[in-house]
Amino acid sequence: MVISFYFFGFLILSSIIYWVLPKQDLRTVFLIIASLGFISIYDKFAVLVIILLTIYAYYFAYLIEKQTNRKLCHRLGIIGLILILGVFKYLGFLAETISSMTSFIAGLPAFHFEKLLLPLGISYIVFKYISYLTDIYWRIVKKGNFIDVLLYGSLFTIYVAGPIERFERFKPQIETKQMFHVSFLEDAFQRIVYGFFKKLVIADWIGYFIAPVWENQSSYGLGIRIAALIGFSLQIYMDFSGYSDIAIGSSRLFGLKIMENFNWPYLQPNISKFWRNWHISLSDWIRDYLFFPLSRLNESKLWSTIAVPLIAMGICGFWHGAAWHFVLWGLWHGAGLAILQVWNQQKRVFKLKPIKALYGPLRVLAIASTFSFVTIGWILFK
Amino acid sequence: MEQKLIQFIKHEFLNDPGIEITVDTKLISSGLIDSFSLVSLQRYIEKEFGKMIPAPKITAESFDSVRQMIKIIAQF
Numbered sequence: 001m002v003i004s005f006y007f008f009g010f011l012i013l014s015s016i017i018y019w020v021l022p023k024q025d026l027r028t029v030f031l032i033i034a035s036l037g038f039i040s041i042y043d044k045f046a047v048l049v050i051i052l053l054t055i056y057a058y059y060f061a062y063l064i065e066k067q068t069n070r071k072l073c074h075r076l077g078i079i080g081l082i083l084i085l086g087v088f089k090y091l092g093f094l095a096e097t098i099s100s101m102t103s104f105i106a107g108l109p110a111f112h113f114e115k116l117l118l119p120l121g122i123s124y125i126v127f128k129y130i131s132y133l134t135d136i137y138w139r140i141v142k143k144g145n146f147i148d149v150l151l152y153g154s155l156f157t158i159y160v161a162g163p164i165e166r167f168e169r170f171k172p173q174i175e176t177k178q179m180f181h182v183s184f185l186e187d188a189f190q191r192i193v194y195g196f197f198k199k200l201v202i203a204d205w206i207g208y209f210i211a212p213v214w215e216n217q218s219s220y221g222l223g224i225r226i227a228a229l230i231g232f233s234l235q236i237y238m239d240f241s242g243y244s245d246i247a248i249g250s251s252r253l254f255g256l257k258i259m260e261n262f263n264w265p266y267l268q269p270n271i272s273k274f275w276r277n278w279h280i281s282l283s284d285w286i287r288d289y290l291f292f293p294l295s296r297l298n299e300s301k302l303w304s305t306i307a308v309p310l311i312a313m314g315i316c317g318f319w320h321g322a323a324w325h326f327v328l329w330g331l332w333h334g335a336g337l338a339i340l341q342v343w344n345q346q347k348r349v350f351k352l353k354p355i356k357a358l359y360g361p362l363r364v365l366a367i368a369s370t371f372s373f374v375t376i377g378w379i380l381f382k
Numbered sequence: 383m384e385q386k387l388i389q390f391i392k393h394e395f396l397n398d399p400g401i402e403i404t405v406d407t408k409l410i411s412s413g414l415i416d417s418f419s420l421v422s423l424q425r426y427i428e429k430e431f432g433k434m435i436p437a438p439k440i441t442a443e444s445f446d447s448v449r450q451m452i453k454i455i456a457q458f
Contacts, residue, residue, distance in 0.1 A: 135436070135438065138436035138438075139436075139458075140436055140438060140439070166438070168438070272416065272417060272418070276417070276442070284438075287437065288436075288437040288438045289437070291421070291437075292421055292424065292437035292440070293437070295421040295425075296421075296424075296425065299425070304421060304422075340418075341416075341418050344416050344418065348395065348396070
């Protein structure tokens, strides 16, 4: 979603037409056309990518449901999606890394993969279709109609920055015709206003105050720099969760209930709970499609305790952007999760009684420690 | 199935046979076990009962008690 006056004009107009249409199929087709039309304003190439990716995903979904070798079809489908994401998003990064490593070899031809177009929202749609194919493989959901899948992939309110909704939740909402209810308007209005307040009032104002510190760090003392870092931590939360509120509220105008993406992440007492409440749609995705499958590869404690969190969160970091500092940010969180797992295991070894819930100063200390850990991590992210 | 799951949880995660667990004991929300343990539970259920429960169905909310686990296992 690209937030602008055009967006809200478009949103209001399209939601009115949506509810006027008499049949659900017509509404779905209209919302697809509206979504692709809106996305085309910002990136025409992305529209082509969405359509081709949806045909690809739907074809593999068909194969997984029909073929006897479901596992092979699933693996091929996933590999293809990863390759597509890799070509568009990471080839330039890879070429640059290789080039910097081999720069001492004179005469090597120069590649300019960075000139490849990066279609709008490619990271999100590829993750959505990976979950779509895997959930079909796991028999959690049926492949559905092509137009339902196309709307799932392209819905303009959540296209650019999520939440990364699951087809299992999305499909029943567009299969049957809903009656318009005034509560949709109330919910939507509240969430959009709330999101705007977080984004434009809180996040942007914090950004206004801390920007000079980031631009000229050497001119400021340690205390001010720490305050700016805490400010950035709050800014990124308010900005992104505000964005998610607007996306969820906008979708509600069409009667759609999109999954929540944030739930007070900075008030959590450990890093595992932080991730269960921060960018929930992504962290659930990482958990379901990376953490669990990776853990099943090897039964050793070392693998599941140390390696899996590092690999899963390293990939999570790399998904945020094609640069090493994102990978380091992911590894930082992977290390935090690994340490927490080791700590939990040691508690069991030494038969420490489980702490059912932390109260009072201990809880405040746990929350402050988790917040500090996450905030230090933002240095790597930024 | 109930007793097998309870025994596994007591042996694998609590390391204290003295703690009493029933089918309705809240395991994750009460802090008795952590959400990382869900991976081991998935593996155990597959080995012991021959059912592979997909990760999206194994959450801190849906696997919070043995009764809830049995309900999910029955769906696969």
